[in-house]
Structures are given as structure tokens and as C-alpha cells.
Amino acid sequence: MVQAQTQTINIKKPVDIVFGTVKRDIHDIGKSMAISVMETYGFNVVDMGVNVAPEKFIEMIQQTGAPILCLTGLLTVSYDSMKATVRLLEEAGLHEFTTILIGGLVNDSVQNYVGSDYWVQDIQEACEICKAALLKNTRKNANIS
């Protein structure tokens, strides 16, 4: 069974990217590498940790108004967690303002199943996508700025 994780989440405003390993998955090596590179590029990233429930991602997007959501998962069961997260974001009316990238052990079929905007392996390519997404999306839903 996957244990619940408790950790302090560091929020540097304005938040550009909310990033986490999805529910039931604890793989975090790729996530940590991606976050390091993204921060080097100048993005403010909130690291949600591992085994993150869909509701937690949505709460963080609502709280920060972050225009980009990055999900990682390496297990087959992670795809359902990614899909549930995307669905919840849509139900909250936030997908319109949020670009969703998935990474890890994913491909075209997984992206179609999950409903994300992109799937990426290459972190540099992800940074280019995030740059464009920052220009496109608004922070309309932010409770804080």
C-alpha cells in the first residue's frame, strides 16, 4: 500500500507550475530532475511531492492560479490517477486556463487516455512548452497573486 506523504510545500509567488507524482505512485527521480531544470530556466515551481490525490492538485491550482500543471507517473495505475486529475480540473472549469503536461512512462496513447495537453520526455522541450503556456494562460483564478 502507498503510504500518505506529509511534507512542507514551498510556495514562491507567482507560481508558474504545479508539479507532482500522481496518486498511488512514489517514483520521484524524474520529477526532481525536471523541477531542477525548470527552476534553472526561471520558472517558479511548487513541488507537491509523491502520491498526490487529484483533489490536492486542484486545490493548489485554485490557491495559486498556476497556469501549468505537470504530472508524472511510471506505473500503469498512474494513468487512471492522471485521468482523474484532468477530469477534476475540467469539472472545476480550470482546464481552459491550465496547460497540462504529463511525463514519466507515457506516450501518445496515454496522453489520449488521460486527456492532457502534452506528453513530454525531454525536459528542455517541456520548458519551451511552459514558456508558451505562460504567455497564453491567465492567472484569472488566482486567490493570491
Ligand code: B12
Ligand atoms: C527507480 C525505480 C523505482 C524506485 C523509485 C525511487 C524513486 N525515489 O523514485 C523504487 C525502488 C522505490 C521503485 C518502486 C516501485 N516500482 Co519502480 N522503477 C524504477 C525504475 C528502475 C527507474 C525509474 C526512474 O527513476 N528512472 C529515471 C528517471 C530520471 O526517468 P523518468 O522518471 O522517466 O524521468 C525522465 C523523463 O521521463 C522526464 N519526466 C518524468 N516525469 C516527467 C513529467 C513531466 C511533466 C515532464 C515534462 C518530464 C518528466 O524527466 C526525466 C528526465 O528525462 C523503473 C524502470 C524504468 N526503466 O523506468 C521502475 C518501474 C517504473 N517500477 C516499476 C514497479 C512495478 C515498481 C513497484 C510497483 C515495484 C513493487 N512491486 O513494489 C514499486 C512502485 C511503488 C509505487 N507505489 O510507486 C515498473 C512499472 C511497471 C508498470 N508499467 O506499472 C518499472 C517500469 C520497472 C519494470 N520494468 O517493471 N521503483
